[in-house]
Amino acid sequence: MAQDPLVEEEIMDGVYRALCNHGYAELTMQDIADECDKSKSLLHYHYDTKEDLLVAFLDRMMADYEEKLECRSDGAPLDRLVEFLARFVFTPEDTERASFHLALLEMRSQGPFNERIREQLRRSDDLLRGTVADILADGIEEGVFKAVDVDGTAALVVAMLDGARTRQITLSEGDVTEDTYTRTVAEGAIRHVVEPLLAADAEVPSLDDALEAVHD
Amino acid sequence: MAQDPLVEEEIMDGVYRALCNHGYAELTMQDIADECDKSKSLLHYHYDTKEDLLVAFLDRMMADYEEKLECRSDGAPLDRLVEFLARFVFTPEDTERASFHLALLEMRSQGPFNERIREQLRRSDDLLRGTVADILADGIEEGVFKAVDVDGTAALVVAMLDGARTRQITLSEGDVTEDTYTRTVAEGAIRHVVEPLLAADAEVPSLDDALEAVHD
Amino acid sequence: MAQDPLVEEEIMDGVYRALCNHGYAELTMQDIADECDKSKSLLHYHYDTKEDLLVAFLDRMMADYEEKLECRSDGAPLDRLVEFLARFVFTPEDTERASFHLALLEMRSQGPFNERIREQLRRSDDLLRGTVADILADGIEEGVFKAVDVDGTAALVVAMLDGARTRQITLSEGDVTEDTYTRTVAEGAIRHVVEPLLAADAEVPSLDDALEAVHD
Amino acid sequence: MAQDPLVEEEIMDGVYRALCNHGYAELTMQDIADECDKSKSLLHYHYDTKEDLLVAFLDRMMADYEEKLECRSDGAPLDRLVEFLARFVFTPEDTERASFHLALLEMRSQGPFNERIREQLRRSDDLLRGTVADILADGIEEGVFKAVDVDGTAALVVAMLDGARTRQITLSEGDVTEDTYTRTVAEGAIRHVVEPLLAADAEVPSLDDALEAVHD
DNA sequence: AATGAATGAGTTTTCATTCAT
DNA sequence: CATGAATGAAAACTCATTCAT
DSSP: OOSSHHHHHHHHHHHHHHHHHHTTTTOOHHHHHHHTTOOHHHHHHHSSSHHHHHHHHHHHHHHHHHHHHHHTOOSOHHHHHHHHHHTTOOOTTOHHHHHHHHHHHHHHTTGGGOHHHHHHHHHHHHHHHHHHHHHHHHHHHHTSBOOOOHHHHHHHHHHHHHHHHHHHHHHOOSOGGGOOHHHHHHHHHIIIIIHHHBSSOOOOOOHHHHHHHHOO | OOSSHHHHHHHHHHHHHHHHHHTTTTOOHHHHHHHTTOOHHHHHHHSSSHHHHHHHHHHHHHHHHHHHHHHTOOSOHHHHHHHHHHTTOOOTTOHHHHHHHHHHHHHHTTGGGOHHHHHHHHHHHHHHHHHHHHHHHHHHHHTSBOOOOHHHHHHHHHHHHHHHHHHHHHHOOSOGGGOOHHHHHHHHHIIIIIHHHBSSOOOOOOHHHHHHHHOO | OOSSHHHHHHHHHHHHHHHHHHTTTTOOHHHHHHHTTOOHHHHHHHSSSHHHHHHHHHHHHHHHHHHHHHHTOOSOHHHHHHHHHHTTOOOTTOHHHHHHHHHHHHHHTTGGGOHHHHHHHHHHHHHHHHHHHHHHHHHHHHTSBOOOOHHHHHHHHHHHHHHHHHHHHHHOOSOGGGOOHHHHHHHHHIIIIIHHHBSSOOOOOOHHHHHHHHOO | OOSSHHHHHHHHHHHHHHHHHHTTTTOOHHHHHHHTTOOHHHHHHHSSSHHHHHHHHHHHHHHHHHHHHHHTOOSOHHHHHHHHHHTTOOOTTOHHHHHHHHHHHHHHTTGGGOHHHHHHHHHHHHHHHHHHHHHHHHHHHHTSBOOOOHHHHHHHHHHHHHHHHHHHHHHOOSOGGGOOHHHHHHHHHIIIIIHHHBSSOOOOOOHHHHHHHHOO
């Protein structure tokens, strides 16, 4: 909607910061305006309604995320799988990321009421499950993974990671990263999903190494 | 807070229906009042603030749920485990239950901002993980389950079920039960967690049977 | 309005305490009910409206005050005059009295809007000015006071004492009795009104002695 | 708080009129909005809370009054003193002024509960007593007044005038100016305070002349 | 492209009053 | 005499949105 890409950028950054600081439910146009040092009127000049703005923001998030995932589509399937798990673990540096995912969770809960939000959520879901499915398919083809139900396993993996994240975020006060839900579950995923998947006696890469690789 | 248990009951039912029909974010005192055919003032007469009312509601939900779980604490560990999984699956009759869980998800995302809500969420988390852990411990003691990391496995199971539910709810429009996320994941849980857990070659009860048993 | 004099008494005491603690502007029926350990409904049983209750209270205050003034109508005019002045001075023990006068001031400011309140205020004004006028007239008759404009002087005295009280009350925070407006003005009244009034070189009674006599 | 001085002006006028017409206790934001033909929201746009608005109003009143007093700080002390007295007398044209002072009296009674109001009241009190004290000091220095307790006398004068105003306002119905409390007391002040103050046999200016001079 | 001013519709909350018991 | 339950009317305040510049 915004013509000037610089202004659009500033607004999107403002939305991000406002979501982190206020959450979705409490988010006002004024909050966003403050956060990007612009006026409310300007936001409405570029985006007709608050909903338009937020949908545009979601859309952009998804696009960024897709781009990021594509970059990582090389490497051995086993490494990529563990890296995928690691990406969901909250480490002590991740307070902002946690705030953002909390806001995202709030937005997600609006999905059933709002088709445009739902669309973006579906896109995200397809992307995540698709990524895992691709990794699994690649591994099976390469012979490093046993043949399993690719789609079912992908759904399982995504669900457990998402569930762990949701619980860690919602149950923690002040500091999200004190809890270890995501880490515990990522380790559980390695034991219950990754290890039984291995065709030969390959060694599973350490989660800690993957964590370091992922958190740049 | 309400003295008359009948009135309290009506109000709580009103909150439940209002949450199902309007969601948490859009919930107004007027909505609740309408839903239980009372006046806003009466709500404030019994509960000082909106927050008080909603916390009281959450508290009651938890208490009801705890009571329900306790009733089911007999039976063979394996049966109880599969039953636990089944309880998270949305079947075609579950539209209302889904609406409610959606509202609950919205409330959950308020946890980090609200200590009293967070408290109830923790209570729920402890209850769920505790239940699974108990089942696992019982099974190990009885020798039907292999010795595994009880707490870690419990966290994993709860995370995957919760994640599946969240995704099924948030991704679906109109009818939640058209999607099969929860069912897929419950089956995945049986394959990846329950089956490898079995000490001898016991037969895992069918998920469908458990579904029927659970949905009364 | 109340039949049972005991109940009426309790209610009136409740109004008094509620006025002291909450002020007139913030006064609710619930405050009064709490203060006399009764229900709001009971207040409405005895007094149709809040206004009725407060007017009844004012009426009673006036009656009490009249009675008190009448009791003191003996003694030498000069003593009585200084005693009258002393009655307006706030001493350190007078915190409650100050709260009450503050509430009274709030009620007084409702006079122009409410005939029934105004009536009581007029009654009080007549009483006060009348009392001073009587003292002056007695003194003139006895020859201890010079012949002055009795009514004008009475109005002057009442105005200065009332003005001092109003200013002391409204300008003070926490502890009213830290300010000395009323004392300063009472002393000014002695110098500028009482002393010039004396026919012979009579000695004016000390204000401090009068203060002790008045504050029982 | 308001940037546009024209709008601020309109709002302040609205507050003034609303206070005159509704009094302080009954004053709503809607009343003010109606009185200045603006929306409630606009008031909240310029002033965060009702209290902020009223404090801003009081502040402005004080500033205006201070400015007015400064303009009059020339002339002979005796003339200035009588003029000061005259300023408190309500003449038949003063109905609006009386309404306003009534509202002010209501606000004054909120002083003990509200620091920001109290601050303005103190400012007003200092200003009034200071003005009288200055006049007295000037007169003493010029030799036209006897040496008296400047501060005590100033307090006395202010108290009597304020008391008279309070009584006249609160005791009158419909038309305040039918009562003559302020006039009687102003005359009493001349007789009991001003005349005894004169060093030589100066002639006291007539109150009526001062009244005309003051009421422009 | 950008903003300050302005508003209407809606939200929680308060409170005097009424009613059934 | 007494009360708990219930309500309608109104209050302050919020916020997305619009408009004039």
